[in-house]
Amino acid sequence: MELFLPVLFQASVLLYLVGAIISVLLRKREKINNLSANLFCMAASVLGAAASIAKILWHEGPLGIFEAHSTIPFLSLVMKVDNISAFFLLALFILVFCVSIYSIGYISHYIGRRNVGLFNFLYTTFILTMILVFTSTNAIFFYICWEAMSVFSYFLVVFESEKSENQRAGTLYIIMTHLASAFILVAFLIIYSYTQSFDLYGSSGALPEMSKNIIFLLFLIGFGTKAGLIPLHVWLPHAHPAAPSNVSALMSGIMIKTAIYGMLRFVHCYLGIEQAWWGLLILTLGMISVFLGVAYALMEGNIKRLLAFSSVENIGIILIGLGVCFIAFAHEQVLLGSFALTAALLHTFNHSLFKGGLFLGAGAIQYSTQTKDMEKLGGLSKRIPVTAFFVLCFSLAISAIIPFNGFIGEWLTFQALFANILPGQTGIDILLILAVAALGLAGGLVIACFVKFFGISFLGLPRSEQALQAKEVPLTMNISMGLLACLCLFFGLFPLTILTLVDKVILSIGGSTVLGELRGEFFLLFYPLEIAGNEILPAAILGLVLVMIILTLLLLRMFGGKYIERKYGTWDCGYEALTSRMQYSATGFSKPLQIVFKILFRPSRKLSAEGEALCSSEPIKYTTTFSSIFEDFLYSPAAKAVKSFSKKTAFRIQTGSIHNYLIYILVTVLLLILYNRFF
Amino acid sequence: MFDFLLETLSVLILLSAFALMANKRISSYIRTFRIQSISIALAAGIMGIQSSQAEGRFDFLIVCLLIVALKVVYIPHLLHKTYANVKYKVEKDFILNIPIMIIICCGLVLFSYFALASIEGLGQGLLNLQFVNSVSVIWIGLFFMISRKKAIGQIIGFLVIENGLYIAAMLSTNGMPLVVDLGIFLDMLTAVMIMGLMVFRINDKFDSIDIDKLNHLKG
Structure with missing residues (x-):
């Protein structure tokens, strides 16, 4: 095992590298290129996933997988996998496996139109840099990989570069992500100035x-920006829709989780938690993200933007878990802290599965209809029924409906919040109760949001020609979504499988085992989760629901008499036939909530008629817009201020006069000399 | 004896920088620059005699010849030629009046005394007060570039900075390797030739070599 495990990891990394190189070499033969790059990714992911599971289960402590030292000071490439890295790697590899199957079909619509070789090269290297982020042990090397990850994902975001909205999204993304990296870099430099070392496994x-x-x-x-924490989330709802769908699945599924990994690695493991206010701050921001994320998601008419905002909400849930964990660790309540961390890690893993799946589903919709606008969709469940079924599974999972995996993470988060309400810490208790309320409210809104997502896109009648002409998606795309849906169901029914791994991870970073607390009886299937008298057994609930349905049907049969089927025209309100204009629109669906949360969205509406009077038979145009607080009150003014400041100073400082420039040089040199004199 | 001579020469070089600052006409800048270069060549020659007596090195003498050839003969000649070819010859050229500029230069010398006073071992051994004088020449050269409007003033200022740097390096290191010296001369020669060319271009474009007009280029 000691010898075998590193080889597995190395082989996996090597396969990604080979995949990247081959996709450059075969750039002329696009079909073979696409197939080979994705097959390499799949093979590498299988190896990597197996290695990650084996590492968590059977290997203690960090496992060195690669070591190379350079003559440049501080820059050494030492890759190690410890349990946290292995856990995040596992989520990465599982998702990459499914997404790569999907890409075989999805990328086929690029063949002949775009540089598929370039796309596959970027895709593979993007995955590779994420692996390096998870495994690097040196802060400088971590930083380089982090930046490389951002840059490669930027290239993928602007891959369809002729659209101006994609360019804008990419620019916003690269600006935000570079600002964030600057913060991280400053933190590393402060650490270095005290410890004289860049070692992540060192002591603080x-x-x-x-x-x-x-x-x-x-x-x-720094990490909050990458995670999409409100108010640093602005790049996320622009960048995710702009990227090709398989890339947005990876970005939302795993790339934003690198920030969670960073928080755990640097704050929890490296700094060590001493102050309770760290946790309180994270908890508060998490609460805000949960609520606002889903509120904005609800208002969106663009399917991928809706999913992006929903990612913000889910990151909020994870951060609530993380915040509670930090508070408990600061108070030295290791068990409660480990418990909250379990919830956070579990939700991280689950979210990567179902959100990956949802983005793949959105990609399938886009593939078959060429639109992301919900107002133009509808009736797709008749045209792409298999995809519709899988998307329904993912929607159920994200809404935390029972047989799917989304439920477990949220349930554990709730339980962790309840368990951490202890007597004698009044302020924190109030915040925890508020967090419970926020989670509950968000849970309800998420269901509304995904009823809208699924209902408007897949049910009813087609709202446009594109939806009417929707074409069937390739088999590989359905296979990969089916695989993810099965995984969602599997981890929902048997949460103990993944909990065993999470437990090992938490043990390795100074927590205590919670598996004993979540005790159960029998075999995996019959493993109830029990926390302080609250027991839950998803499989049993599923069974119960099935039994209830059958019982109800039977009872109806017994007491309701026989069904009599009559073929009959339904009462249609006097209309000849239903048209798509009679059904709920996406905007209409969320209108009641827009009115309830008026203070948040500040909606405005405008009626305009092309003719003279509003009451004539001319077509009337009704436009409704809503504002997003952070963009309007934080980012736009800031951007405007910077822009006007630069415009003004550009001609004050850069006057074009050589004398001025020479004076700048003289003054700078004199000041530097003076600095040298005094310090 | 040699030390005394070198000390005197470094003061002379500083004085020539002051004199340059007080010059009004372009032709007199060039003359003053020539005098400064002669002083540097003399300093190099003195150091060359010293080192050839003490260690048998003669690379300083080569450097001395090069300085005479380049800075005393060729470059001033080139500048005279450039100046003669430029049409406009409006003579008043500086932005502040001369007494104020001289006072600022005195301030710069004081500043370099003040700023360099913290260097350990100043005034003993190799790193003596000649160093302070040479650094002052650098500041004055930069200030000269700022104070003149015509492009030839900037070339002269650049050359004075170069002279200051060169004499500072020479006096404090007791002679750099010959390769370094040759490199510096080659760089300077290229720079001056390019700048001379640019002056023609500027003159063509703007009908003047007044660099204030260059801010029309701003986009």
Whole structure:
């Protein structure tokens, strides 16, 4: 095992590399290129996933998989996999496996129109950089991989570069992500200035209290931006819709989770949690993200933007778990902390499955109808029934409906919140109760949101020609979504399989085992989760639901008499036939909630007629818009201020006069000399 | 004896920089620059005699010849030629009046004394007060570039900065390797030739070599 495991990881990384190189070499033969690159990714993912599971189950401590030292100071490539890395790698490999199957079919519509070789090269290297982020042990190397990951994902976001909206989304993304990296870099430099080392596995003992606080804040901003934490989320709803769907599945499924990994690795493992306010801050931001994320998702008419906002909400759930964990660890309640961390990690894993699946589903919709606009969809369940079924599964999973995996993570988060409400910590208790309320409210809104997502897109009548002409998607796309849906169901029914792994991860980073608390009886199938008297057994609930349905049907049969079937025209309100204009529109569906949360969305509406009077038979145009608080009140003013400042100063500082430039040089040199004199 | 001579020469070089600042006409800048270069060549020659007596090295003498050839003969000649070819010859050229500029230069010398006073071992051994004088020449050269409007003033200022750097390096290191010296001369020669060319271009484009007009190029 000791010898075998590193080889597995190395082989996996090597296969990704080979895949990348081959996709460049075979760029002229697009079909073979596409097939081979994705097959390499799939093979690598199988190896990697197996290795990750084996690592968590049977290997203690960090496992070195690659080591190379360079003559450049501090820059050494040492890759190690410990349990946290292995856990995130597992989520990555599972998702990449499914997405790669999907890409075989999905990318086929690029063949002949775009540079498929380039796409596959970027796709493979993007995955590779994420693996490196998870396994690097040196802060400088971590930073380089982190930046490379951002840059490659930027290229993928702007892959369909002729659309101006994609360019704008890409620019916003690269600006935000670089700002965030700057914060992370500053944190690393502060760490270095005290400890004289860039080793991530080192000790932070030399850091004074105050600088730890500052480093925490820097990491929170840096990683929070990548995670899409509100109010740093602005790039996310633009970048995810712009990217090709398989890439947005990876970005939303796993790339934003690298930030969660970063928080765990640097704040939990490296700095060590001493201050309760760290957790409180994360908890509060998580609550805000949960609520606002889903509220904005509800208002969206673009399917991929809706999913992107929903990612913000799910990151919020994960951060609530993480925040509670940090609070508990600061109070040295290791068991409660581990419990909350279990919830966070479990939801991280589950979210990567169902959100990946949902983005793949959105990609399938886009593939078959060429539109992302919900107002133009409808009736797709008749045209792409298999896809519709899988998307329904994912929607159920994300709404935390019982046989699917989304439920377990949210349930555990709730339980962790309840368990952490302890007597004698009034302020924190109130916040925890508020978090419960926020989660509950968000849970309801998520269901509304995905009823809208599924109902408007797949049910009813087609709203446009594109939806009417929807073409069937390739088999591979359905296979990959089916695989993900099965996984969602599997981990929903047998949560103990993944909980065993999470438990090992938490044990390895100084938590205590919670598996004993979540005790159960029998075999996997019959493993109830029990926390403080609250027991739950998803499989049993599913069974019960089935039994109930059958019983109800039987009872109806027994007491309701026989069904009599009559073929008959339905009462149709006097209309000849139903048309698509009679059904709920996406905007109409969310209108009641828009009115309820008026203070948040600040909606405005405008009626305009092309003719003279509103009451004539001329077509009337009704436009409704809503504003997003952060873009309108935070980012736009900031961007405007920077722009006008630069415009003004550009001609003050850059006057074009050589004398001025020479004076700048003289003053700078004199000041530097003076600095040297005094310091 | 040699030290005294070198000290005197470094003061002379500083004085020539002041004199340059007080010059009004372009032709007199070039003359003053020539005098400064002669002083540097003399300093190099003195150091060359010293080192050939003490260690048998003669690379300083080569450097001295090169300085004479380039900075005393060729470059001033080139600048005279450039100046003669430019049509407009409006003479008043500086932005502040001369007494104020001289006072600022005095301030710069004081500043370099103040700023360099913290260097350990200043005034003893190799790193003596000649170093301060040479650094002052650099500042004055930069200030000269700022204070003149015509492009030839900028070329002269650049050359004075170069002279200051060169003399500072020479006096404090007791002679750089010959390869470094040759490299510096080659760079300077290229720079001056390019700048001379640019002056013609500017003159063509704007009918003047007044660099204030260059801000029309701003986009």
